[in-house]
Amino acid sequence: MPIDVVISVQGLTASYGERTILENVSFEVRRGERFVIVGGSGCGKTTLLRHLIGLQRPVAGHVWIDGEEVSQANEEQLRHIQRKFGVLFQSGALFGSLTLGENISLLLEEFTNLPAELVRLIVRLKLSMVRLDGFEDFRIAELSGGMKKRAGLARAMALDPAILFFDEPSAGLDPVTSAELDELILQINRSLGTTIVVVSHELSSIFTIAERCIMLDRSAKGIIAEGNPRELRDGSPDPRVRAFFNRQPEQATRRVGVGH
Amino acid sequence: MxxxxxxxxxxxxxxxxxxxxxxxxxxxxxxxxxxxxxxxxxxxxxxxxxxxxxxxxxxxxxxxxxxxxxxxxxxxxxxxxxxxxxxxxxxxxxxxxxxxxxxxxxxxxxxxxxxxxxxxxxxxxxxxxxxxxxxxxxAQPPPEPPKNFVLKVGEGSLQVLRDAYELISFTGELVIGLWDAFRHPGRVRWRETWLYMERTGVDGVPIVVLISFLMGLITAFQAAVQLTQFGADIFVANLVGLSITRELGPLMTAIIAAGRSGAAFAAEIGTMKVSEEVDALTTMGLDRTRFLVTPKVLALVVMLPCLTIVADLVGILGGLVVAVAGMDLPAPVYFRQLRAAVTAWDVISGLVKTVAFAVLIAGVGCLRGFQASTGAESVGRITTSAIVAAIFLIILADAVFTVIFHYW
CATH class of the missing domain: 3.30.750.24 (STAS domain)
Structure with a gap:
């Protein structure tokens, strides 16, 4: 694996029981890249993400993160690999029984030997990075949807991971909040050099965030396009890809032909 | 330099x-x-x-x-x-x-x-x-203004009043719901009711059997130690029969049901509340009592007496085991003595109590469920509270029944 490749997936096959979701999927993500996994609903985006972060084991194929194989790792190795990345889950997945600050300090207290004063300072630093200054004593129930996402991001970044995974960052957010979150993701990538892997079907987010994307398709059970989203929108030979990036119904042409 | x-x-x-x-x-x-x-x-x-x-x-x-x-x-x-x-x-x-x-x-x-x-x-x-x-x-967050005594007392009182209001209005809803079910049986959600009957009744049989058998065994054994001193071995049948049918059977079954079914009702409704399913039901114009509460209460009201009958029988069998194996009493003698000692009223009074217990367990489980606010933590809290409140109410109601039956 070349040095600048940080995530490598080879021949990944994923299935739930009899139903195969993904078949023989291979791709690589470079260090510091903003990489987006796109595709319509039910195409296996989230399944792919769950395989990347080690929540599910592939039926066949391999997943490497930073040179270590996730797909074959035992519990202990997996925990070690999981320290290298942070995940922002769709609903934030913050612990409702803790305050916002405690959600972040939990990780720092578990994995470092920092004294309480520094933990508090780092918590405030993380919250400042996601523009949630002064909210550390708030309970999770008191936060709005957008704030929960940013709080989840702050928690994902608690241990300065080299890779951040986002599952549908704009899901359930209004366009403005969603654009702000995209901007924040860009800033973090540029300032900290963090590798960003996003799962999304939100076109505006995809065009803002992605340097490179792969598009999954339900019937193909794998990747049907790879590249810069703008180039795919304008020049992909595959009508399914053009339809997705241009936000058109896939059968548009056929329907026009028959109807009129 | x-x-x-x-x-x-x-x-x-x-x-x-x-x-x-x-x-x-x-x-x-x-x-x-x-x-x-x-x-x-x-x-x-x-x-x-x-x-x-x-x-x-x-x-x-x-x-x-x-x-x-x-x-x-x-x-x-x-x-x-x-x-x-x-x-x-x-x-x-x-x-x-x-x-x-x-x-x-x-x-x-x-x-x-x-x-x-x-x-x-x-x-x-x-x-x-x-x-x-x-x-x-x-930046230091602005300190919260300290609460003075009057404020705390006021807030506490308001909370008590709110709880009381919720309790009273829920009790009203429950009574109306049950009255409705009685007048229009066709409107009851029977499919859910059957499901809850299976979960609260049939699925609970093994644990009820195990515990009541052991209760019968323990009671008989403790009695045997005392009774043999006076040569009154035969009265073990009276003691086991009466204590199981009147108190232990109904009480143990109700407490098991509080732990199994009351907790399940509270957790189920609580999770529905947290995930806004209860709100969805209300906004669709559907009555939350008819959909969520009545089937559970009806199911438990039917099944708890049934479980209690099982508990009574198995408890008496537990006593028989001690009588036969430990005190050399022949089984026919045990049963004859039992028939003389235990009247139908003893069994029925026990079963009557369990109907009240069932309403209390299911009602308090559902009430606590609706009191869930947000998040996983609150579901845990209300479930605990549902069990504790149910057990307390069971014992309280049992005391009331004992007094009533005594002066009847």
Whole structure:
């Protein structure tokens, strides 16, 4: 694996029981890249993400993160690999029984030997990075949807991971909040050099965030396009890809032909 | 020009005041650092020139060495009110730990009238620091106004009133719901009711059988020890029969049901409340009592007496085992004595109680479920509360029934 490749997936096959979701999927993500996994609903985006972060084991194929194989790792190795990345889950997945600050300090207290004063300072630093200054004593129930996402991001970044995974960052957010979150993701990538892997079907987010994307398709059970989203929108030979990036119904042409 | 360059690890102690300060504290800090297994500070060059302290960091600035690094840097600028130049050009690795140290140092200096200048920061360090709003990080949140006694009492009273209101209105809803079910049986959600009957009744049989058998066994054994002293062995049948049918059977079954079904009802409705399913039901114009409460209450009202009959029978069998195996009483003798001692009224009075217990268990489970607010934690809390309240109410109701039956 070349040095600048940080995530490598080879021949990944994923299935739930009899139903195969993904078949023989291979791709690589470079260090510091903003990489987006796109595709319509039910195409296996989230399944792919769950395989990347080690929540599910592939039926066949391999997943490497930073040179270590996730797909074959035992519990202990997996925990070690999981320290290298942070995940922002769709609903934030913050612990409702803790305050916002405690959600972040939990990780720092578990994995470092920092004294309480520094933990508090780092918590405030993380919250400042996601523009949630002064909210550390708030309970999770008191936060709005957008704030929960940013709080989840702050928690994902608690241990300065080299890779951040986002599952549908704009899901359930209004366009403005969603654009702000995209901007924040860009800033973090540029300032900290963090590798960003996003799962999304939100076109505006995809065009803002992605340097490179792969598009999954339900019937193909794998990747049907790879590249810069703008180039795919304008020049992909595959009508399914053009339809997705241009936000058109896939059968548009056929329907026009028959109807009129 | 006084120029001092040193490595932190090998220096004797000196008092605070100049740049070679507080090394005793530093030694103590290092001892603590060793205990915490934090990385030692060994890459600081500190020089003082024309009132400017220049610190060049030649080591990692990460979370592992942040505590020691911060202490060393604080020592170095202790009491300094001029410019401090922090040279980060030779830092091989920098993370939020380093960021916190730099922020803290800058804040300390500005408090004592100095200024921190960062030089030679690479883009990664600059990027990290640029994301942080320094003023906001150290801003103190406004303290909450302290609550005085009157306020606390007022809030507490309001809470009690709200709880009472909820209890009364829920009881009303429940009564209306049950009355409705009685008048229009066709409107009851029978499919759910059957399901809950299976879960609360049939699925609960094994544990009820096990516990009531053991209760019968234990009661008979304890009685045997006393009764044989007086040669009154035969009365073990009276004792077991009466205590099981009147009290132990209904009570143990109800407590098991509170733990199994009451908790399940509370957790189910609580989770529905948290995930806004209850709100969805209400906004669709559907009655939450008819959909969620009545099937559960009806199911338990039917099944708890059935479970109690099972418990009575098995409990008496438990007594029989002790009588036959431990006291050499023949089984027919045990049963004959039992028939003489236990009347139909004993069994029926026990079953009547369980109907009331069932309403209490299911009702309190559903009520607590609707009181869930947000999040997983509140579901846990209301479930606990549902069981505790149900058991308390069962015992209370049992006491009331005992008095009523006594004067009947």
């Amino acid at each position: 006084d120029l001092v360059t040193f490595h932190y690890s090998h220096l004797p102690g000196e008092p605070c005041g100049n740049q070679l300060n507080s090394l005793a504290a530093h030694a103590a800090m290092q001892a603590k650092a060793a205990k915490q297994q934090t990385a030692p500070v060994n890459g600081l060059n500190i020089e003082k020139q024309d009132g400017v302290v220049r610190i060049r960091v030649r080591q990692r600035m990460d979370m592992a060495c942040a505590p020691t690094l911060m202490a060393a840097l604080r020592d170095a600028v202790c009491g300094h009110s001029g410019i401090v130049e922090l040279d980060l050009s030779q830092v091989p690795y920098f993370d939020s730990g380093g960021g916190a140290v730099v922020l803290r140092l800058g804040h300390d200096l500005s408090q004592q009238g100095g200024e921190l200048r960062i030089v030679g920061a690479n883009p990664a360090i600059e990027g990290l620091l640029s994301l942080v709003d320094q003023q906001a990080v150290f």
